[in-house]
Amino acid sequence: MVASECAPVAKAGGLGDVVFGLSRELELRGHAVEIVLPKYAGMRHEDVYGLTIDYHDLWVPWHGTTVHCSVWFGYVHGRKCFFIEPHSGEGFFDRELLYGYPDDVDRFTFFSKAALEYLYKAGKRPDVIHCHDWQTGLVPVLLYEQYGHVMPEQRVCYTIHNFRHQGLTGPHVLWSTQLGRPDDFLDRDRLGDDQEFRAVNLMKGGVVYSNFTTTVSPNHAGEARFGDGGDGLGPTLGTHQVKFGGVLNGVDYDIWNPEIDPFLPARYSAEQLEGKYEAKRRLRERLWMRDTYSPIVAYVGRLDEQKGMHQVHHALFYALERGAQFVLLGDGLHQGINGHFRHLKHYLNDNPDCHLEIGYDEELAHLIYAGADMLVVPSMFEPCGLTPLIAMRYGTIPVVRAVGGMVDTVFDRDFSDRPHWQRNGYTFHQSDNTAIESALERAFGLWFDYPGEFRQLMHNAMRSDYSWARPGQDYVNIYDHIRHK
Missing domain, CATH: 3.40.50.2000 (Glycogen Phosphorylase B;)
Known part of the structure; x- marks a missing residue:
């Protein structure tokens, strides 16, 4: 090499x-x-x-x-x-x-x-x-x-x-x-x-x-x-x-694996999910967020035009409007985008249902992947897309724009032609706000109204094999x- x-x-x-x-x-x-x-x-x-x-x-x-x-x-x-x-x-x-x-x-x-x-x-x-x-x-x-x-x-x-x-x-x-x-x-x-x-x-x-x-x-x-x-x-x-x-x-499952992850408060697997709920509780505690019955939506990645940050911004406010919580962890070289999200962090500082962490913290990244219920990846282009692969290993459902490698890895629960046991997330195709709303709305509907089926989707995601084999x-x-x- x-x-x-x-x-x-x-x-x-x-x-x-x-x-x-x-x-x-x-x-x-x-x-x-x-x-x-x-x-x-x-x-x-x-x-x-x-x-x-x-x-x-x-x-x-x-x-x-x-x-x-x-x-x-x-x-x-x-x-x-x-x-x-x-x-x-x-x-x-x-x-x-x-x-x-x-x-x-x-x-x-x-x-x-x-x-x-x-x-x-x-x-x-x-x-x-x-x-x-x-x-x-x-x-x-x-x-x-x-x-x-x-x-x-x-x-x-x-x-x-x-x-x-x-x-x-x-x-x-x-x-x-x-x-x-x-x-x-x-x-x-x-x-x-x-x-x-x-x-x-x-x-x-x-x-x-x-x-x-x-x-x-x-x-x-x-x-x-x-x-x-x-x-x-x-x-x-x-x-x-x-x-x-x-x-x-x-994905290197020696590093990104909830069964052995040293950064988590409790280990868990697809068969034993209790540790994921402990991670969710610990994430809220660490970020001073309200402990409530609601899903946590996360974004982990660079604050960069490539990543569709206008849709990340919209997803944050849409999640709050729908009774969900939102966590962001990221940093970037684009001063305008960085400045925008720093301003948002200040604006939302007292909101108990969201937290924006501008920077990168490896331990916190592991805790977010484990403690969140959904991960948004609305990229303009994404050659492979490692973050949704990592999220799936932790039972966190990816909500992604269908571009690049994410077409090969994330299969929509409602519309994919794959067998139901292979469907592992939600996808959308356009780069406007309505598109990401439609995907999040379906994810929220399943989480709130059909928790057993959402749990099955988590099982599907965790059993998807995206190792290096x-x-x-x-x-x-x-x-x-x-x-x-």
Whole structure:
């Protein structure tokens, strides 16, 4: 694995969870897995065991010269991780945050080059190099164009988690990585962006040069190819359709599992639900909410335009109007949205039926997943959608917009063509207020009027299997396919 994140040591979002969870599943299946990451100054060192220098003097060709790097090794909750630390004036990874800097493209272009140089110099010859998102899109390009003569047997699987960020940059990256030949690489059949003149598209390079490209759900693969889900990459995905597909992400049930969760006041299962009601009581107690006979609706996630925050806002007031309670846990980089919900928090401060927590608290997140009755996810787009998968494990019913991976995982109790025992939530299709109202109204009606049937829906949700077992096998099949090409 070559990636910019791996939970919990370096995590900004779902990518980190995927890299850790998939690596663990592959190891359980008997495969040797090593993860190559940048050595961020702000990474969680407490989650690395036995951190030590693995390779002292790695000299990486860069801008007509070489940059001295050290490579560290350590175990991250059992996963073998190698951390590349460049010693250069740019201080590429000597920073507080993982992303968000003007030179992000240079930082991760260098990391991609350094990762391959390390594999080459250290004599590592994995069957498959699995890289992720635009940050490592240049890995298959460099492997084929520069390292192919010394690493001819290695194959690349490339996974796109978010098409919105594609690593658009100028031709200077071709010179800094010593690829050169801008007239060749800026061709539309290679790295040339389809919309922006003479722009290099790193994600496009990953698609063109990898042996297989995946995205994080089958439905999102279709949205990317045939709709606007690919943000301009649809034609390229069509050209390379024989090596493109969707594999649903999994959830790590060693972390998100009410039967073993250390953050809960009492453990519970689909057969023994009493612990869920204790979690609900404890959640209200912790957030100073009224203890009453009503459902709790929750939102857990980034405060971001992608997440449909206008519908989250509406769901909050609609829930209160219908006699329900509402809990929000989230933060984001969008100042306007953050400011709006901070204002709401102040406005609703004395309301005993809601609580808005602006920020992220891991322990509180676990308690909300367990203590809530419903989770709203009204995303504008959602490649996979891990939060409804986690919620279902805790018996919390997802109320989601039918986009991306949520089409593959949440099946409407009233309208799905699935058997009744497979129906596990509520879905809606439009992005207006009426749409989320209609889904919540059906959920509230079941909770208030037919509690036994709502409890059966909880059972269905908890028995839905979204572990890494199936996607792990899917990836092994892909690896075997590209190894023998």
